[in-house]
């Protein structure tokens with residue numbers, strides 16, 4: 311992939327897995343949002359080069375790159391990859407290496423990150439790629455937030471399991487702190503809040 315040193319705008323798209331989307335209409339809307347924002351950024355990043363006398367201006371997809379987490383349960387991650395491929399947008403993918411929230415010590419290298427070969431030479435562990443642990447969802451989400459310029463969290467409405475989608479915490483008598491009152495929450499929203507804490511430009515789209 312030709313992503314190095316090209317000064318591309320790094321656009322992270324995160325959001326809910328497939329089963330949280332309730333209807334085909336809602337899924338179609340989400341896919342349209344993903345496509346629209348990629349197209350939009352492919353124009354705006356070249357705005358200084360725009361030739362306004364040229365009415366056949368095309369978006370330049372080489373100016374942007376998609377940052378995604380490749381959720382194994384489909385949904386926003388999968389749709390983003392498919393749409394980026396269709397448009398010819400470069401992709402940087404941070405998949406989880408183990409399907410749980412926290413990292414786990416690698417049992418192949420016993421957490422050392424390398425394994426001895428013949429003659430005692432040490433080789434990077436192929437299972438954890440030399441890290442000594444397998445990356446869970448939490449670190450995957452942090453990598454996405456740290457490695458993007460702008461992040462979009464795309465969520466189906468009433469999906470927050472902490473407030474049953476009401477946006478309100480009845481026990482504390484104040485807005486739900488997980489979804490921040492809009493009733494929509496997934497691991498993508500966790501990433502959105504983490505990126506915001508890092509000072510990144512973030513947008514949440516509730517559909």
Ligand SMILES: [Zn+2]
Pocket residue numbers: 416417418419420421422423424435436437438439440441442443
């Ligand atoms: Zn290992």
Ligand SMILES: [Zn+2]
Pocket residue numbers: 470471472473474475476477478486487488489490491493494495
């Ligand atoms: Zn909530």
